[in-house]
Amino acid sequence: MPKSAVETLFDLIDQTTTLIEQNLETTYLDALTESIANIADGGRVKVEDNLPDAQTVAQLETIYATVKLNQFDAETIRQALQLATLKGLRQVKVEPNKQMTPDAIGYLVAYLAEVFGGADQIKTVLDPVIGTGNLLATVMNHIQNLTGNKLQGFGVDNDDSLLELAGISSELQGLDTTLFHQDAIEPLMVNPVDIAVADLPIGFYPIDERAADFETHAASGHSYAHHLLIEQTMHYVKDGGFGFFLVPNVILETDEAKQLVKWITKHVYLQGLLSLPVNLFKTKEGQKAILVLQKQGAGAQQAKQILLGEFPNSNDQKAFAAYLQQIRTWHKENIN
Known part of the structure; x- marks a missing residue:
């Protein structure tokens, strides 16, 4: 063969x-x-x-x-x-937070970016925790293949080895990316982008003084890094633009979620929270979801009905294709 x-x-x-x-x-x-x-x-x-x-x-x-x-x-x-x-x-044996985003998940992020962001409207993309660059490249290739438009990507990471790999990988693929070696919680040298994507690291952010500048910081002790990164990333998204975040399935159900929910209500619209197929994870507790946020402004409105649900088993191609079509239909009916 x-x-x-x-x-x-x-x-x-x-x-x-x-x-x-x-x-x-x-x-x-x-x-x-x-x-x-x-x-x-x-x-x-x-x-x-x-x-x-x-x-x-x-x-x-x-x-x-x-x-x-x-x-x-x-x-x-x-x-x-x-x-x-x-x-x-x-x-x-790289730590879990630096593992590569699997294609099965990357393609779903790319699909949601296409549907929510409007493929023809997307010109710039930011990944604040780019790692090896696989998620950003998956999204950029998907949108470029659909539209024929050349996208501009921006990536941030504090691991110089992974960042170097992401840069050369982007070059080989012919992608236009600008990469920054820094802590993504610090101010970024990035102009507002059309969409942002991120497979967020889960855990606590160690620098409390810096976290204190964020509305999503914890009332006491260390703050969740993924909460801070959501707030930070949406700050660099254009009014009306979207952020697509891979997050713990229970992100809105924890004790620490109060500040995050408060920030969401004030600055963005929660348009969707879709649990990823359970068969992609070793345990139910480890299951992740895609959080879809839209920045307020530019005529954006809260969806009539938030998109909530769980993708079917990814091995059931018929059910999976039907679910993707349901998302497209929901978007037409709920997002102006």
Whole structure:
């Protein structure tokens, strides 16, 4: 059985990454960043302090010569890079908050962005916790494929290794992204965007003095980072624009939710909260949802009826397709 384009490209990336990993005695993830940087540079191998050695350079250049990126579309490149990145993340046992957003979830965020944001109206996208860049790339590729319009993406992360990987990955896909290495809770150098997407890290934010500047901060003790990030992100969304956040399924039911709900009532419209398919999670307690917020202003109004529910099992294709159509119908009836 012939290999798919994704498998073919992944094999090339994996071979070169493994060669670099072994010769430089580094991690697979760092070697991956090095390898795709070489690909982005036309197959020229970066050598520092005689590493990689001459034999490895020759092997790499031979493999790179077979990589013709113009044979692959952006989504194929993203999927191949995703497979390689997942391999690297498994090796270093990265913490849960830095795990890559799975495609099954990324595609749903992209679909909701298309329906709520209006694909033709979306020109700029922000991800304040971009990580490896997979979620932002999934959304940008989806909207660009639908409309033919070139989007501008912005990403923020405090992990320089993941950010470097996101940057080179975006370059290989031909995406126009500007990335910032910083704490996303600090002021951002980003003009208001049409939509924002984020797979939010769950946990407490350690700097209470900075959290105190936010309406969603806790009355005492550390504040939830995901609450602060929601408030921060929507500050950088245009009036009437949307934010799509991956959050704990019970985000509005916790004791700490009072300040968040108060802020939501004051500044944005809660237009939807959709639980993701339970079969995508190991436990019911670990289940996540997509929170859909719309910034007030520019004629935006609270939906007549908030979109609440749970996606059906993702393996039931018929029920799943029907549910996606129900969301589109709901939007026409409830969002002006």
